[in-house]
Amino acid sequence: MHSPGPGAGTVRHHPAAGRFEAGDGTHRAVAEYVIRDGRMVFTHTFVPPELRGRGLAEKLVRAGLEQARADRRKVVPQCSYVAAFIERHREFQDLLG
Numbered sequence: 314m315h316s317p318g319p320g321a322g323t324v325r326h327h328p329a330a331g332r333f334e335a336g337d338g339t340h341r342a343v344a345e346y347v348i349r350d351g352r353m354v355f356t357h358t359f360v361p362p363e364l365r366g367r368g369l370a371e372k373l374v375r376a377g378l379e380q381a382r383a384d385r386r387k388v389v390p391q392c393s394y395v396a397a398f399i400e401r402h403r404e405f406q407d408l409l410g
Contacts, residue, residue: 324376344373353381355395
């Protein structure tokens with residue numbers, strides 16, 4: 314019996330590539346980052362049109378911020394989406410720095 318792969322809402326972390334991603338096997342949404350001076354600097358968030366409307370950007374950014382917290386890292390939101398997300402979700406504002 315064939316088992317289905319992860320759904321489009323499943324977030325995977327690829328630390329060597331500096332990104333969190335989710336997709337449907339054909340299209341991929343990403344939240345990219347670099348580690349600079351011990352901080353997690355979010356540089357880019359992208360969801361292709363085919364995957365929009367599913368809340369993937371929020372899932373990716375939330376996973377990234379939770380990873381930063383687990384790693385005891387401060388966050389620099391160079392990406393405008395990440396900056397707006399942190400502004401709207403006060404529980405992550407302590408990560409700024």
